[in-house]
Amino acid sequence: MSSPSSPRRAGRHASGGASAGRGPDGVDAGRSARRPAARQGRRRAAQNPRRSVVALSLCLAAGLGGGMAATMSTEPDASAAVVAGAVEDSLGVEAADAVRNAYEAARSGNRTSPPGQTLPSGAAAQADSASGTGAGVGAGGPGALPDTLASELPAPLTSASPDTAPEKSPPPSPSPSPSASPSPAPEPGSGLLGAKIAVKQQLSGELVVANGSRPAPADGADGKVWRVQIAVEKGLPVDPEAFAEAVLATLNDPRGWNAADGSTFAWTDTERYDARVVLASPGTTDELCLPLDTISELSCGIEETAVLNFKRWATGSQAWENTARYRQYLVNHEVGHVIGYRHDLCAGEGEHATVMVQQTTTTSGCIPEPWPVPDAG
Template sequence: MGQRAAARNGRSRRRSRRNTGRRRPTGPILLLGVCLALMSVGAGAALAHWRGGPPPAEAADGTDVAPLMSQDPAPEPSASPSPSPSAGSSPKPKPKPSPSPSAKSEPPSVPASGPGTFTVAQSSGTAAGTGTLRRYKVEVEDGIDVSAQQAAAEIQQILAHPRGWAANGRGRFQLVSSNADFVIRIATPATADKLCLAVGLNTRGELNCETTEGVVVNLRRWLLGSPTFAGTPAEYRHLIINHEVGHEIGIRQHMGCPGPGEPAPVMMQQIKGLKGCVSNAWPYDDDGTYLSGPPV
């Protein structure tokens, strides 16, 4: 009994020493710890890829793979500063803005009426052409913003043109400021109608005419030209002067179109339609041939 008791006491002391020491992890527990560590590393790598790497991959069915979420999302990338031009380079020119519709040039406004009084152009010149001397003066209705001096200079050039009346033996024309044989007046539509109606001509606020005193030019035609004339208003003024002065020198009858594609005679009322002709502002062509048509 004493030996057995002693043996039992020895075994009890050895077990007590083993129980007081640290136990080593068993196999299943160790395997579980390794798996948890690997999952932590994989989640961290995936989160880093979503924040700073390329966009998420696309699944086979075309839908985006949902990114991993984070408690503190990465900050928005700041915009890159615009590069400043170097000392040896010039900045790119900015494109010019397209002009707005309001920037387009508008036709000049034409007053419908005026006071009926006129300013005489105080200018004179030498006679141009050959034949009978015809002195003329230019008057412009007051308050219409047309210079009498400038209008007179323009008319003087028209009458002395190589394709005009003076250059082709139909008279000598001289600009004067007094003692004129006839007068060329530029008047508002209402005043022009009144002057033309005095000789029985109804110009309807649109047309020019020739009276016993001379030529009446409708301001609307002087400034705007004609919708049937293929040229600028300045070119149409040539037709106005040549047509009305043609009446002044004795050509009483109007002419029609001589044929399709032919230049319209200057004595044709081109504002009423060209009838197949081409608009023309001169009584003669470059060869000095008179441009005529059938009488109307």
């Protein structure tokens, strides 16, 4: 950026111009006196002083013109006027005219930029390589770097377009949290949970009522409808609703009590029930069956409640080869007591037992039978 003319800058040029034009009696004359070979020149200058003045003026004009050409981009007119005035005062009008002519010659050239600096060819190649405008790295030109060095240079940065948003890396996917092991599905026909069932002697005694309700089957309309509540002792590895489904499926089977006396069974989870089926631990079974003695091995049907011993429900009986059939017997036998049936005796060796024959520890020689009317349905 060019700055306006100032007295300080003009004074400096004036001082330099006056110093540069001290004439034949100044520094130039002293230098010539020390050189013996210049004596002949002094004699010629003494013989023709006007020619010497003109020659000196031309030299000064050439030097000052070059200087003005280098500085004319800032304050060319003021500098030329001051220098020409100083030369005219010291050397005369002709010398000042020579200075003005040199200024005009310099002014007719390029005023917008100072003379360029020419670099040696090697330096220019290095400058091009550094600035990225020449052959550069990887261009294969004379100034290219060796492949081993070029490969170690960092990759050039690329600027993103103003209209293009920089690509954002997608956020890392969260690591899946370890999920809890799924609960085991209840076994159909029993409601047991898990493959290995542990039988505990005594639990809390708190009963959990199975949620649900269902009317009695229509084909039992001619007989007694028993509203049955179903419960499981808390802490047993049993799904209460799955257990209830197993109980109702047994009670309303065509071979069940409906075929014997027309009884059918509705499911309720309220306290308005006619009969109740409870699955309990051996110790709780003993308590619920009092005053009957179940010795932690048996089940019972007392008053309106059929109490099923969980040990027998889970493990079956040695008198039965099929545990599922034993569970059907257990439900039908104990509910039979609730609806008014007493124990039967085995009719004889090899005979089919009736459902009211005690068949948990032994069948007394009879063939085990879980249904009140085996041939029905």
